[in-house]
Amino acid sequence: MTFRRPFRLRLPRGLRVRLVAAFLFAAAFGALLTAGLTFQQARSAILDRTQEAAVADLRAQLDSLAPGLPFPPSTQGLRDLALQLDRAGGAHTWHSAAAYQDGPLVSAAPTAPPVPQTLRETTQDGAAAAYQRIEHEGRPWLVLAMPVSYAGASASASGDSGAMSRAPSGLTVYAALPLDEDEADIAALRTAAQAGAVPALALALVPALFAARRVLRPVRRLHGGAERITAGELDTRLDAEGHDELADLTRTFNTMATALQRDDAELRRMEASARRFAADVAHELRTPLAAMTAVTGVLDEDADSGALPPDTADAVRLISDETRTLARMVEDLMEVSRFDARTAPLRAEDVDLRTLVSKTLRLRGWDAGEHVTVDLAGPVPVHADPRRVDVILANLVGNALRHGSPPVTVRVRAEGERAVLTVTDHGPGIPAHAVSHVFDRFYKADTARARSEGSGLGLALAHENALLHDGTLTAANAPGAGAVFTLTLALATPPARESR
Amino acid sequence: MPRVLLIEDDLAVQKGVTLALKRRGHAVEVAGSGETGLLALERHRPDLVLLDLMLPGMSGLEVCRRIRESKQIPIIIMSARGDDIDMVVGLEVGADDYIVKPASDEVLEARIKAVLRRVAPAQDGSAQAAPAQPGAERHGALTVDRTALIVTRDGAELALAPSELKLLLFLSAAPGQVYSRQQLLEQVWEHSFYGDARLVDACVMRLRAKIENDPRAPVYVMTVRGFGYRFGPLA
Numbered sequence: 001m002t003f004r005r006p007f008r009l010r011l012p013r014g015l016r017v018r019l020v021a022a023f024l025f026a027a028a029f030g031a032l033l034t035a036g037l038t039f040q041q042a043r044s045a046i047l048d049r050t051q052e053a054a055v056a057d058l059r060a061q062l063d064s065l066a067p068g069l070p071f072p073p074s075t076q077g078l079r080d081l082a083l084q085l086d087r088a089g090g091a092h093t094w095h096s097a098a099a100y101q102d103g104p105l106v107s108a109a110p111t112a113p114p115v116p117q118t119l120r121e122t123t124q125d126g127a128a129a130a131y132q133r134i135e136h137e138g139r140p141w142l143v144l145a146m147p148v149s150y151a152g153a154s155a156s157a158s159g160d161s162g163a164m165s166r167a168p169s170g171l172t173v174y175a176a177l178p179l180d181e182d183e184a185d186i187a188a189l190r191t192a193a194q195a196g197a198v199p200a201l202a203l204a205l206v207p208a209l210f211a212a213r214r215v216l217r218p219v220r221r222l223h224g225g226a227e228r229i230t231a232g233e234l235d236t237r238l239d240a241e242g243h244d245e246l247a248d249l250t251r252t253f254n255t256m257a258t259a260l261q262r263d264d265a266e267l268r269r270m271e272a273s274a275r276r277f278a279a280d281v282a283h284e285l286r287t288p289l290a291a292m293t294a295v296t297g298v299l300d301e302d303a304d305s306g307a308l309p310p311d312t313a314d315a316v317r318l319i320s321d322e323t324r325t326l327a328r329m330v331e332d333l334m335e336v337s338r339f340d341a342r343t344a345p346l347r348a349e350d351v352d353l354r355t356l357v358s359k360t361l362r363l364r365g366w367d368a369g370e371h372v373t374v375d376l377a378g379p380v381p382v383h384a385d386p387r388r389v390d391v392i393l394a395n396l397v398g399n400a401l402r403h404g405s406p407p408v409t410v411r412v413r414a415e416g417e418r419a420v421l422t423v424t425d426h427g428p429g430i431p432a433h434a435v436s437h438v439f440d441r442f443y444k445a446d447t448a449r450a451r452s453e454g455s456g457l458g459l460a461l462a463h464e465n466a467l468l469h470d471g472t473l474t475a476a477n478a479p480g481a482g483a484v485f486t487l488t489l490a491l492a493t494p495p496a497r498e499s500r
Numbered sequence: 501m502p503r504v505l506l507i508e509d510d511l512a513v514q515k516g517v518t519l520a521l522k523r524r525g526h527a528v529e530v531a532g533s534g535e536t537g538l539l540a541l542e543r544h545r546p547d548l549v550l551l552d553l554m555l556p557g558m559s560g561l562e563v564c565r566r567i568r569e570s571k572q573i574p575i576i577i578m579s580a581r582g583d584d585i586d587m588v589v590g591l592e593v594g595a596d597d598y599i600v601k602p603a604s605d606e607v608l609e610a611r612i613k614a615v616l617r618r619v620a621p622a623q624d625g626s627a628q629a630a631p632a633q634p635g636a637e638r639h640g641a642l643t644v645d646r647t648a649l650i651v652t653r654d655g656a657e658l659a660l661a662p663s664e665l666k667l668l669l670f671l672s673a674a675p676g677q678v679y680s681r682q683q684l685l686e687q688v689w690e691h692s693f694y695g696d697a698r699l700v701d702a703c704v705m706r707l708r709a710k711i712e713n714d715p716r717a718p719v720y721v722m723t724v725r726g727f728g729y730r731f732g733p734l735a
Contacts, residue, residue, distance in 0.1 A: 286580050287512070287513065287601075291510070291516035291517075291602075292516065293516075293603060294516035294519070294602070295520055295605065296605065297520060298523050298605065327602045347697070350727075360694075386694055390694045
């Protein structure tokens with residue numbers, strides 16, 4: 001996770017986040033369902049209890065008050081009954097009212113208790129007690145309706161089981177009691193359910209993270225394994241524990257790594273044997289070449305002596321020249337295989353690059369005449385293998401003389417921390433398609449062109465030698481025309497410091 | 501007419517080298533193995549040995565060591581590049597120079613001529629022009645006789661191989677003067693600037709083993725770290 005990323009609102013997509021979210025969602029669903037059901041059950045239990053208690057109380061009061069009521073009751077009689085009921089409410093602060101048959105509700109208080117019409121209709125014909133929960137003036141109410149019936153001589157509440165023969169008296173008593181307290185209980189219950197659900201969710205986070213970790217650990221191991229494979233550690237194998245899908249994936253990963261390693265080893269073996277073959281061929285060619293090369297001088301001498309027929313002299317000269325070319329090719333091939341086998345030694349010493357340029361040009365007779373000009377300025381100290389720098393220089397200048405046009409300019413400068421040497425010619429330049437290939441082995445920019453006198457490995461060797469010095473060798477075209485080859489090497493000591 | 505002993509097992513190379521050297525005025529004796537080469541050495545008393553390192557039976561290195569036990573005759577080893585280790589060991593056991601195969605007859609001839617020259621070419625001319633140093637110069641316990649080409653230490657004559665003698669003569673001609681390996685290669689071995697500096701290092705080691713009391717704490721041939729060598733100067 002990086003914090004450098006510009007802040008953006010987006011859905012987190014990490015596997016861990018998704019796992020935890022899913023886990024929490026499941027936990028929240030469970031907690032809510034449980035809390036909801038519990039709440040519902042507790043709520044109805046509380047209300048039922050309140051209701052049953054109220055019904056029982058009302059019936060008891062009626063049982064004691066109703067017999068004293070004259071029949072048919074007058075409005076005043078009903079009001080007295082309601083008043084008595086209100087007073088006898090005891091624990092229940094109910095508002096009672098009474099009605100005879102279809103008569104109006106008569107209550108003790110100036111305002112009648114809220115009795116819904118539906119409840120009155122329910123109890124009109126039936127003898128059973130009924131109740132209804134209503135909302136009135138923003139408060140919850142329980143409204144009870146209890147018809148009074150006669151049972152034999154005495155009147156009794158009709159809530160009794162119908163064992164006795166009953167006769168409805170037409171008198172119905174209503175009692176409305178507020179459920180504020182119960183509502184408070186229920187609210188407390190709701191709060192408790194909520195208070196329980198939130199910690200439950202928080203607690204669920206712990207197993208969620210743990211489960212995510214369990215799932216993610218093999219995923220992370222696979223990630224690390226894949227990265228190691230990418231980095232080239234093909235012997236990477238992962239422990240596959242268990243029998244789940246991730247363990248299967250891990251085992252497949254291991255199989256893949258084994259296959260990769262096998263193929264890689266096979267390819268390496270084939271490449272090594274191909275290179276060894278080239279080296280062996282070159283090595284085997286050297287002994288006959290040693291014999292042939294030893295007599296090239298003899299052949300040249302006789303070809304030039306005039307004693308041979310002209311055709312024979314030409315043939316002898318041809319063999320002598322091509323023997324030298326062959327010897328150089330075999331030497332270059334040997335050198336290339338040393339680079340391939342990484343056995344090319346670097347015998348570096350402190351020298352001035354300008355000295356090497358002068359020596360190389362003089363050694364090959366390029367310092368006389370107009371073909372090669374040098375542009376040397378201040379000291380350019382390098383720590384380099386003189387013989388390898390000579391190979392680079394000789395190949396660059398030789399290539400410029402063969403493929404470019406004179407004058408070839410060799411320029412040496414110390415620029416910053418680098419020693420920079422450029423070889424510029426005035427020829428047509430390197431064809432665009434060839435620029436990136438000039439350092440390839442046996443690369444010919446112009447396939448139609450006849451074989452040049454080089455081995456075809458010269459620039460490749462120059463490049464390898466530059467790399468061996470931790471230097472660079474690049475090819476480009478000059479703005480005007482002509483190819484520019486640029487060699488850079490690390491400066492041994494910056495000239496500014498040396499001059500102090 | 502210098503007599504060259506060629507110790508080489510390959511018939512084609514034998515023929516080629518013999519042909520080339522005979523054309524250039526050398527008398528060539530050929531030996532096909534190390535053992536016959538050592539015998540030929542006694543019988544023909546050559547002026548120079550051209551020694552191939554890859555020989556059947558006794559190795560070229562062993563032949564080189566045996567020759568040096570009794571003779572300070574010039575030895576040039578021939579080896580293919582890539583057999584670098586053998587070449588370095590060959591120089592350590594006393595070879596004066598080496599030639600990488602395949603070599604042209606021009607190269608062969610140049611190396612043979614250089615090794616056969618008793619003193620460095622730069623001093624050759626001056627010595628003849630001004631033989632102003634009669635007798636011997638003394639450098640501590642060393643006595644160097646430039647005309648007789650004899651070096652003695654505490655009165656005893658030292659058996660120096662040609663390259664060792666040439667190097668000592670060159671260095672001791674200018675005590676205190678520092679020479680880079682490249683300069684020594686050009687002056688003493690007549691190689692190019694890009695000659696193999698290990699030739700110089702190996703020769704210095706051999707020379708020190710013969711002239712110094714403690715080769716690890718030399719007083720005659722001093723190393724100038726990062727540059728090259730100088731002779732003395734002796735206090």
